[in-house]
Amino acid sequence: MGKPTATLVSLALLGGSLVTAPAWAQNYPVTTQQRDQAAQVAQKGVPLTELAANAPERYSVKAGDTLWAISALFLKSPWRWPDLWGMNLADIKNPHLIYPGQVLALERKDGVATLRVKDGSDGAAGGGGASDDLATVRVSPRTRVESLGDAALPTLKSHIIEAFLTEPVVVDEAGLKAAARIVSTQEGRVLLTRGDRAYARSSTDAPLLDDQRLPKQFRVFRNATPLKDPTTGEILGYEAQYVGKATMMRGEGSTQVQEKDGKESSAIVPATIDIIAAKEEMRVGDRMLPEPARELRTYVPHAPKAGTQGRIVSVYGSAVVNAAQNQVVAINLGQRDGIEAGHVLSILKDGARVVDKSDEARPLMKLPDERNGLLMVFRTFDRVSYALILEIIDGVRIGDRLASPR
16 A cells, blocks of 8 residues: 555544545644643643543543633633643644544543543443344445544634634724725715625825735725723724625726816726625725735634733624623734733623721721633734633623733
8 A cells, every 4th residue: 555645644543434634734833832831731740630620531522512612621721721732642743633523531640630532432332242142244344534624623613703803804093094995886876785896096195006916805894993992092993894895806097088178187097896795785985905815713722921911992793781701802902912812811800899897997898809701812903802702700891801810
């Protein structure tokens, strides 16, 4: 038998089926820090005190599971995913590649815990030998080939945040002013939708050119709402309402036109655009920004540097006052603050101010702040980020404080 092709980099026998993982399925980022932490845990194990109170002895991975949920089953701190990975480092080389059908077995020894991966076949049947009354059945091997590229468990439920990876647009004031704009429609149409043609102009001295080196795909947006820091009132950026996509068919230019008096003058020829996707109907005045490159995103939960503090800037959706689990919020921390996708932050609830009635002097007390939940950043901009609320006790409000988890 010849050597396997380069695209089939790993083989696993799950339930009697040959499952193949294409090369690109392995190309998930694992930072040096996460790998070092996992290696350290693999050598020492995880202290039993770090295990969740009801950590199962065995868990069979199911379709629909997430890495966050599985981590929460075994550990008190779900964001410490590299620890859980380190617990089974010998069996799982990549923390992103855990599949339905695998069985995770927890082992406790000498005050530490380790995790092993089993194929799910052992112990599945009842004990005892084969019955003499059972007929002999001849079986023939059968091979079923599947791609594991889309079968590996995601860290989060991707459908919750998928729209936010492409739709919301956060720009600074300069970017907002520089965004191209739709200036006219065909036949005086007021509203535009998919399949319609329109015309656009640059808002800067640089025209929209039909150049292979320049972007031709654009997002169309409107109603750029300022995102203000709850503490300082500073505008951190503008959150624009995504309404659709357009592609440029012809670039911007100029031509000579003849006036009524017979004289010629120069006139602007706007760029020609076609609407290729419409979430809402578009109109003259809507703005356009180049479509960013699509990225393969994965999230390994981890804590930011100690001492990181921030605030919730907005709850996505202007009519929403309180945010609940699986809702998206904007926070006043971004790339300039060292925030990256996968960072987990605690949501803090201010301790109540109460009077000590047991003291005759009735002094005022401030109860300690308590953790109200956890959120995880999944998309970052320069000064703000989007985060998903993963755990919550009470509702989350604008201005709630954030801090590095302990």
